[in-house]
Amino acid sequence: MIPPIANRFVAGESPAEALDHVRTVNQRNVNVIVNLLGEHYDDRAPASDDAAEYRSLVEDIANADLDACISVKPSQLGLDLGEDVFREELEGIVATAADRGVFVWIDMEDHTTTDATLDAYEELAREYYGGEDSDDSQSSSDPWADGGVGVCVQANLKRTREDVERLADVPGKVRFVKGAYDEPADVAYTDTQRVNEEYEALLEYAFEHFEDGVAVGSHDPAMIERAIELHEEYGTGFEVQMLMGVREDAQYDLAEEHEVWQYVPYGGRWKSYFYRRVMERKENLWFALRAIVGR
Numbered sequence: 001m002i003p004p005i006a007n008r009f010v011a012g013e014s015p016a017e018a019l020d021h022v023r024t025v026n027q028r029n030v031n032v033i034v035n036l037l038g039e040h041y042d043d044r045a046p047a048s049d050d051a052a053e054y055r056s057l058v059e060d061i062a063n064a065d066l067d068a069c070i071s072v073k074p075s076q077l078g079l080d081l082g083e084d085v086f087r088e089e090l091e092g093i094v095a096t097a098a099d100r101g102v103f104v105w106i107d108m109e110d111h112t113t114t115d116a117t118l119d120a121y122e123e124l125a126r127e128y129y130g131g132e133d134s135d136d137s138q139s140s141s142d143p144w145a146d147g148g149v150g151v152c153v154q155a156n157l158k159r160t161r162e163d164v165e166r167l168a169d170v171p172g173k174v175r176f177v178k179g180a181y182d183e184p185a186d187v188a189y190t191d192t193q194r195v196n197e198e199y200e201a202l203l204e205y206a207f208e209h210f211e212d213g214v215a216v217g218s219h220d221p222a223m224i225e226r227a228i229e230l231h232e233e234y235g236t237g238f239e240v241q242m243l244m245g246v247r248e249d250a251q252y253d254l255a256e257e258h259e260v261w262q263y264v265p266y267g268g269r270w271k272s273y274f275y276r277r278v279m280e281r282k283e284n285l286w287f288a289l290r291a292i293v294g295r
């Protein structure tokens with residue numbers, strides 16, 4: 001069981017606990033992106049186990065008709081073992097999800113994985129959602145009602161503007177984030193202000209060119225405000241995505257007018273994720289300490 005110190009940021013250790021959290025959050029009009037914690041496996045077995053758990057999660061989400069989807073990490077599906085391993089495990093998940101109408105997000109890890117991640121995303125999006133049938137379903141008011149695939153791009157990487165131009169005509173969705181990895185200065189902007197400028201420029205491009213919608217993965221009130229302005233200017237649909245335990249009141253307030261998704265991690269490997277959340281912001285440490293003393 002997850003101790004109270006961590007359950008602000010992690011939904012539990014089992015899929016059942018994660019799905020209970022989905023139900024609670026769905027009642028407040030917020031959708032959920034479920035992530036099974038795990039990364040950088042140097043053995044095939046845990047990658048295949050996690051892929052199997054994702055396929056079963058997809059079935060559970062579809063059977064219970066929850067407002068939920070999943071998000072996977074390339075290195076969790078064996079990218080460190082080889083691109084072929086990652087592709088095979090990812091395709092198994094996307095095939096099940098396409099069959100059951102559940103959306104699959106692919107998280108983005110450090111810059112050494114960007115090409116492999118974008119290539120896999122583009123190929124699967126075209127294969128599973130690029131056909132004429134899916135064009136029909138995409139003309140409905142929610143182009144992703146019957147599932148889809150999406151990928152994350154990071155504003156701190158210098159290559160991202162070019163990547164985003166390439167992704168504009170891929171039949172999938174893109175989540176824009178600032179970037180969570182410490183990257184070398186030859187490939188990434190390291191100045192916060194510059195990353196913010198890039199993020200805003202990427203949003204502007206996306207709202208102008210991404211007809212099927214934009215996913216804004218940020219807690220930053222200024223960026224969310226900018227997305228709302230761009231939505232009003234271009235009419236492009238959008239969703240805001242935020243992490244479980246971070247600005248949750250803002251998530252519920254925003255959900256009264258806009259589409260909001262909460263990214264919800266769960267699983268036995270929760271300690272390093274929890275540690276990252278606590279260390280990135282002193283307020284999070286405070287919440288964790290309050291949980292220990294029960295106030």
Ligand code: FAD
Pocket residue numbers: 106107108109152154177178179180181217218219220221241242243246247263281283284
């Ligand atoms: P920041 O630039 O950190 O902060 C800007 C402002 O936002 C702050 O001044 C404050 O007003 C507000 N804020 C931020 N955090 C908090 C907080 N904890 N409490 C209160 N206010 C806060 N990164 C990747 O590299 N790959 C991924 O696949 C990926 N997926 C993500 C998915 C989701 C749904 C989200 C939300 C983030 C994801 N990230 C990912 C992380 C992302 O790259 C950033 O590291 C992270 O979101 C911090 O940037 P920010 O835009 O939220 O705000």
